[in-house]
Amino acid sequence: MIVHFEPASEEGIATVVRAMAADRASLAVIGGGTRSGLGNPVRADRVLSTRRLTGIVSYNPAEMTVSALAGTPLSEIEATLAENRQMLSFEPMDHRPVFATTGEPTIGGVFAANVSGPRRIIAGAARDSLLGVRFVNGSGDAIKAGGRVMKNVTGLDLVKLLAGAHGTLGILTEVTFRVLPKPPSSETVVVSGLNDAEAAAVMAEAMAQTVEVSGAAHLAESVRSRFIGGCLPDGAATVLRLEGLPASVSIRAEKLAKALERFGAVTRLDGERTAVLWSEIRDVKPYADGTERPLWRVSVAPSAGHQLVAALRLQTGVDAFYDWQGGLVWLRMEADPEAALVRRYIKALGGGHATLVRANDGFRAAIPSFEPQPAPVALLSERVREKFDPQRIFNPGRMQIVS
CATH class of the missing domain: 3.30.70.2190 (Alpha-Beta Plaits)
Incomplete structure (x- = not known):
């Protein structure tokens, strides 16, 4: 993926967005590019990376809050926290092994994709640790929502909306989040x-x-x-x-x-x-195998995960393991993603959602990568997106608002 823009400031990002909006050009937004294989493969006119927007703005170990620019490497955040025996409670996954990508995961990318690991069952998702954000919307306006302390819930819904939107609503430029003591x-x-x-x-x-x-x-x-x-x-x-x-x-x-x-x-x-x-x-090590064999990330009720896998095994070749007490199922298919089958069984078992994390370009072009939303939710999502990104310039191919 060729990066055309690497602004080093929020104003620089806003300037690029305003130019793209004026030209009605689409813009793929990335951090370190470690999840570049996620979503439907739609080519954007330009690519913008936040990787030069780096630095920890503030860190108060006593209050257990951090503010950092969105392009700050995740490794830098974790190293700083480790010095004070603190951690990100939600254990963000490193997607590089699964996608066979390089680059450096960024803290903005973690929250934009709501990346959450095994501790989610007790600590919540990434979005539950997010207290405040700064971002640039599709009109090139810089907006602040939320605050630096947990009791300040101004704009909380907006903060949670940005987390998991995969860059379809705005470009995160700064994030403020809480951390927890690291268990000894x-x-x-x-x-x-x-x-x-x-x-x-x-x-x-x-x-x-x-x-x-x-x-x-x-x-x-x-x-x-x-x-x-x-x-x-x-x-x-x-x-x-x-x-x-x-x-x-x-x-x-x-x-x-x-x-x-x-x-x-x-x-x-x-x-x-x-x-x-x-x-x-x-990091889903068993399926970080350097192949493009289809990989699903399925979220269902913990009691339904094994039922889903059992039903699929009667119909197709599938390998699987379970996290989140069985509520997160990693499914690797042998050949075809079998999207209709996977999603039909999920619906029959009480609902959930399936994300096609990895597949070859042919399958990714033909299959919605994110769980199709019910019509009322899809309509609401489109209305939200229209407010944030009226020209629809951000991240074509990543249509889901909430994950």
Whole structure:
């Protein structure tokens, strides 16, 4: 992707947008370009990157809030937080392995795509940590919404609307977000040998325990050996993460292991192996295989995930594993994405949404990458977009407003 504009200021971005709007030219907006394979492949007239708009504007460890320019590398944010034993609670995924892209993930890109990892089940999505934004709309106006402290909820709905809009409403130039203390210790309880339905029941049981599980995933036998160097015990692995003070983690892990031993063989992973495992779950390591085999990110009710996979396996070749207590299903298809089939079964199981994360250009051109919205919601989305981007210049091919 050839970058035509790399403004180093908000005013520079606004100037570019005003020129594009005057010419009725379309504009693809990227941060580090790490998710360039997402969405339907529609060629924009120009490409704008925010990668030169960098720097941490303010950071107050005591108040646990950060303001940063949108192009600031995610690695810089995380390194700064680590110095104060703090973290981004929502564990944003690194999409580079799945897309086989290079570049540097940016904090603006994380919030624009609402990128959320395993801890979402207790900490919420990226948008839930976002307190305020500055952005440039489709008319080239710079707008501020929200504030720097949690109790200031002015413009909160607008802030949440920008998070997950994939750059279709405006170009984020600055984000303000809350952070949390980094747990000093962690362990993972592993229950081995369960099938998908049994694992769903065990994860529900674990989440109901008073042990504060911060991650719940099921790694089917087909993918289990691809995690932490194949060091997980034999059989499918249902993995449950606990975090906190060392003594507390040890006691809670022992309690959880005892409660679950009736379901299957139980083992425990130490903090080092826990960190590796959950980063690999977060980044979908089994399917970061350098191919274009279709990959779906499916969000459904936790009790419905395994039912969806079972139904699909009767009809087509599919591999899968589960995060978010079974509510996030990563589906890799062998050949055809089978979009109609996937979305029909999701609807039959009570609803949800499926995003075609990866496929070759032919499939991406023919299949809506984002879940088609019901007519009333689609109409509302179009009205919102008309207010923010009346000329429809931003990010053709990424039509979803809320993710």
